[in-house]
Amino acid sequence: MYIPARMPELPEVETIARALRPGIEGAKIDRVEFHLPRLVEGEPTDLVTYLRGRRMQKLIRRGKYLIFELDRGAFIVHLGMTGQITYSPASYAENADFRRTVTGLQKAVGVHPVDKHTHLVLHLAGGARLLYRDPRTFGKLIPVPSGRWDENPRIAKLGKEPLEGSLSVLAADFPASSSRAIKAVLLDQAFLAGVGNIYADEALFAAGIHPATSTDSLKPDQVTCLLQEVRSALKRGIKNQGTTFSDYRKPDGGKGGNQERLLAYGRGGEPCRRCGSLLKKTVIAQRGTVFCPACQKPPAKSRPVNTR
DNA sequence: AATTCGCCCTGTCGGC
């Protein structure tokens, strides 16, 4: 069964970066197929010309972004909601039936299908391919001719990397006087780069903090605890998603274990694994939010739950 | 100035 990676957040993107590096760092792009210009942000919009002949020198992850440093310029990729990047080794490249018998062959070789959602194909020297697939097309493909990817507005506004530095360094950026719901702050990429809906819910659950809690009402030790749980959730995610990713390359194996390890996200209506209460699902900061009404008590001063 | 809202997009799912 083919299980697409959903909602790539820091752990998923990190996993992808780690898996791609051995195959692509140093690889030259011989030929480019590209079919969906609106995925491109900035100039030049002609990715075929921009990428053809380039050599990929280094792959960096920053927040949820992948950054390909090229021999000339750089190339930033954001996977949006449903973006997938797959490395297809040279040994798979010359299968004439690949396009037509997508499902069967995909099972056989363990790469994702080349179909109408595959918008970018990089043919690498030696026959390997790098495929970008994105059904909902929320992803972004961003050429940076100058190579100064850190000056790109999207990257420049990102906050700190949650897994780097000490907790107190991270806490220094915490918007302690903000009246926003704490979940909105966790999702704010200008505070921490890479935390998304899944890991925000997981961290809040682990810290026992209600997602609607007004940020300025949190005590310093709660903040520290929460940041610790953010890190822990992300690290656990990298561990688990790594497992899922290898299943993804070999889909014959069973389901990834990540789904079953989540304590909050996606478990609305199911019993809390800590206390047995039924988890609640609501909308906070425009996002589906799951929490335990018993373990994550709303404090007296909480923001009204926005029910869209 | 800070915060919230609307929008982009398409596969999936529940209801009738």
Add this chain to the structure above:
DNA sequence: TGCCGACAGGGCGAAT
């Protein structure tokens, strides 16, 4: 069976 609306949501820019 098939149609249809609701839903999923990251991040930007407009509105409040």
